Amino acid sequence: MGTTFIILMGSIDLSAEGAVAISATTVVLLAANDSNANNFSWLAVLAAVIASGLMGFLSGNIQTRLRIPSFMATLGTWFSGSGSPLICSAAPRCG
Numbered sequence: 001m002g003t004t005f006i007i008l009m010g011s012i013d014l015s016a017e018g019a020v021a022i023s024a025t026t027v028v029l030l031a032a033n034d035s036n037a038n039n040f041s042w043l044a045v046l047a048a049v050i051a052s053g054l055m056g057f058l059s060g061n062i063q064t065r066l067r068i069p070s071f072m073a074t075l076g077t078w079f080s081g082s083g084s085p086l087i088c089s090a091a092p093r094c095g
Contacts, residue, residue: 011070018081019055023048025085055081 006013030044040047059077063070 006070013059013070013074015055015059015074015077015081018078019052021082021085022055023052025088026051029088 026048027044030038030040030047032039032041038044055077059074062068062073062077066073
């Protein structure tokens with residue numbers, strides 16, 4: 001629903017993939033699995049929603065405060081959001 005308003009205003013939002021990657025990685029690192037001993041159950045989902053919201057907040061602040069066009073700001077947010085889980089998965093002990 002939020003993306004609908006952005007498109008109606010004539011802008012574009014490309015950061016959705018980065019926000020999904022951050023939220024999925026947050027759930028994987030905090031929920032129970034075979035790789036770590038974390039077991040935060042439903043709090044992991046809440047943390048994922050908060051992490052995704054922070055990504056959107058960061059993207060919005062970059063656009064409004066720095067006056068960077070939405071295409072460039074959200075593209076950068078997309079790449080940083082998609083790259084963070086890759087760096088985390090390459091680390092020997094991320095969680």
